[in-house]
Amino acid sequence: MELKDIDLNLLVVFNQLLAERKVSKVAENLGLGQPAVSNALARLRKLFDDELFTRTASGMQPTPFAEQLAESVGYALGMIHGAVNARNTFDPRTSKRSFTVGMTDIGEIYFLPPLMQRIEEVAPSVTISTVRNTATNLKDAMESGQVDLAVGLLPQLKAGFFQRRLFEQNYVCMFRKGHRLDQKKIRLQDFFGADHVAIVSAGTGHGQVDEILDNHSPQRQVKLKVPHFVAVGHILQSTDLVATVPERLAERMAAPFELRYLAHPVKLPKIAINMFWHAKFHKDPANQWLRSLVFDLHADASPGAKG
Incomplete structure (x- = not known):
């Protein structure tokens, strides 16, 4: 041919x-x-x-x-x-561009408030939509330009993608203020003696943590399972349940829901949160602008991008 x-x-x-x-x-x-x-x-x-x-x-x-x-x-x-389109430029002050970002519900809670505040300041006509990273066609959607960026723990995005580290974080144990675990430090036996809410977030990196906790001896007593993190604050606020959550999510939820969180008594792996984009849009001015904005707002350090 x-x-x-x-x-x-x-x-x-x-x-x-x-x-x-x-x-x-x-x-x-x-x-x-x-x-x-x-x-x-x-x-x-x-x-x-x-x-x-x-x-x-x-x-x-x-x-x-x-x-x-x-x-x-x-x-x-x-x-x-x-x-x-090599001569294209991107002016955030006048652009009416709509961007789509792949992220989990945790990402929406943690990333979106400061991101939207900054966009309101520097790009008032730019709009953002989010889609779930667990979508089976995320790779195809990013290749076609329907999804501009993805943020999270996404080992499936390898060949053809760039990535940049934003931060690493630990898991913590979270509960309402005044809970019997609300001490200076949580003892292992007290953690496993409490009732738990488990977040079964299929298709994300959090499944590894659930597996560790479920295989631990003794095992945690799971009284409630939910498919996402967004309701956890409401649940913990009015019950004696405890939850294992990423630390930066705990930071966002603690004050609004009057919650407390402490270092986790079980040794759990850290989570590496990266930003991903397809190689086709590596030099696209609009994509570069959005990447820089997310990185400046949320990165702990300045590691380089890699393909």
């Missing part, structure tokens, strides 16, 4: 299908009718002699060959886009 045989617009449709998995959404994004997208897919199938995408209950799923093409096509389109 020669490059002269390939219509670049077909590859744009292919890249969008990888990200969206729905013909209707791709049509909306590209300003096309659904028949035009379907026709483009038919031409792609003929060109590559492969089905490329199959219809399922959860959307258009790529074939193994499509997944093989995905990174190369996405990277090539990004390079072309970067080249033809």
